[in-house]
Amino acid sequence: MTNKEKQFNAIIAENGDKILRICQYYNSNSDDQKDMYQEVLVNIWKSLETYRGDAAISTWIYRIAVNTSLSYTGKAYRKMKLIVNSDTQNLSSLIEDDSLEDKLQVEKQLSQLQIELNQLSVIDKSLISLMLEGLSMREIADVIGITEPNVKVKIHRIKEHLKNQFNTQNND
Amino acid sequence: MTNNIENNHINLESLTTKLDKEDRRNEKITKTLSYVYFGFSALYAFIYILDYILDPSNFSLFTALSGTSFIIAFTFFALLFRYANKEYREVNYALPTIQMLSKAAKRYKLFNIKLPLAIIAALFIDAGIALNHIELPMDEAIINDLIKTQINFFSAIGIGVIAGVIIWHIRQKPIRDNALALIKELEN
Numbered sequence: 386m387t388n389k390e391k392q393f394n395a396i397i398a399e400n401g402d403k404i405l406r407i408c409q410y411y412n413s414n415s416d417d418q419k420d421m422y423q424e425v426l427v428n429i430w431k432s433l434e435t436y437r438g439d440a441a442i443s444t445w446i447y448r449i450a451v452n453t454s455l456s457y458t459g460k461a462y463r464k465m466k467l468i469v470n471s472d473t474q475n476l477s478s479l480i481e482d483d484s485l486e487d488k489l490q491v492e493k494q495l496s497q498l499q500i501e502l503n504q505l506s507v508i509d510k511s512l513i514s515l516m517l518e519g520l521s522m523r524e525i526a527d528v529i530g531i532t533e534p535n536v537k538v539k540i541h542r543i544k545e546h547l548k549n550q551f552n553t554q555n556n557d
Numbered sequence: 558m559t560n561n562i563e564n565n566h567i568n569l570e571s572l573t574t575k576l577d578k579e580d581r582r583n584e585k586i587t588k589t590l591s592y593v594y595f596g597f598s599a600l601y602a603f604i605y606i607l608d609y610i611l612d613p614s615n616f617s618l619f620t621a622l623s624g625t626s627f628i629i630a631f632t633f634f635a636l637l638f639r640y641a642n643k644e645y646r647e648v649n650y651a652l653p654t655i656q657m658l659s660k661a662a663k664r665y666k667l668f669n670i671k672l673p674l675a676i677i678a679a680l681f682i683d684a685g686i687a688l689n690h691i692e693l694p695m696d697e698a699i700i701n702d703l704i705k706t707q708i709n710f711f712s713a714i715g716i717g718v719i720a721g722v723i724i725w726h727i728r729q730k731p732i733r734d735n736a737l738a739l740i741k742e743l744e745n
Contacts, residue, residue: 428650431648431649432649432650432651436651445651448650448651448653448654451654452651452652452654452657453650455654455739506742507739508739508742508743511654527653528653529653529654529655529743530652530655530656530743531744
């Protein structure tokens with residue numbers, strides 16, 4: 386086994402879960418998840434020689450996963466969905482509502498959230514997926530390549546939009 | 558999730574082998590074509606120099622200009638493939654998203670640096686062919702032959718350009734448009 390293969394296998398062993406979670410955000414069926422997972426691996430392999438250690442390995446992995454998801458979903462741009470479930474990490478940061486304790490209410494909100502998330506643009510979906518992964522604004526900025534204040538503004542806009550949609554739905 | 562990851566780990570070894578092969582193959586194609594054209598260029602130079610040394614009386618100015626045109630054309634083609642090789646090697650998914658998108662948009666532009674290089678190379682090939690047909694004094698047969706060659710050459714180039722633009726429009730323009738739309742959204 387070459388050094389590149391050893392390094393590659395070590396990165397995947399350590400970050401496989403992370404990559405798969407990103408793939409799960411964008412694909413509901415396991416075959417699509419697996420296809421995207423493999424495509425992310427291909428791109429990690431191709432980019433391995435350019436990794437100089439100037440970014441944290443997690444940032445580097447997320448960049449590849451998000452960039453691949455953009456290219457991957459580009460093939461089926463209109464079909465792209467962001468899938469969240471009740472196990473999704475940091476979900477509470479997206480739904481700022483105390484009534485989450487009520488299970489039925491959670492399920493209702495989750496399905497409503499699912500609908501609203503899928504109305505978002507592809508970039509907003511990427512930002513939300515990184516936020517759900519628990520990345521800080523600084524880390525999201527590093528992954529996407531825009532400034533931290535720009536990320537904050539975008540996330541704030543998305544949250545406001547979701548909140549408005551929730552309020553409108555609840556009032557109806 | 559665990560099952561999926563386990564399955565992917567099982568496939569990992571064969572995947573890395575496939576990846577390695579693909580990496581090498583893609584890089585090799587453009588690199589080889591670049592070397593082939595540099596080789597053609599050197600070979601033509603060698604043939605024309607040898608021709609001149611062996612029979613200078615039969616070596617006209619037009620022959621020299623024709624040979625030079627072919628050498629320049631092949632050099633341009635070699636540079637074109639060298640550039641394509643560099644472009645392939647520089648595709649990097651580990652860049653920040655906005656940078657990756659900008660590079661993709663630039664790469665899939667219709668009028669990028671490869672186009673002028675290809676046009677210059679084609680014009681030099683045409684000049685080489687035309688100069689090869691010229692004999693002084695020019696009579697009607699030579700002029701007709703020259704015109705026929707030009708019509709054939711430019712018809713072939715025209716068909717090639719139209720096919721290229723159609724392929725670009727179908728395969729690459731949507732990628733570029735998508736990348737530009739995403740950049741615009743990120744910058745807003």
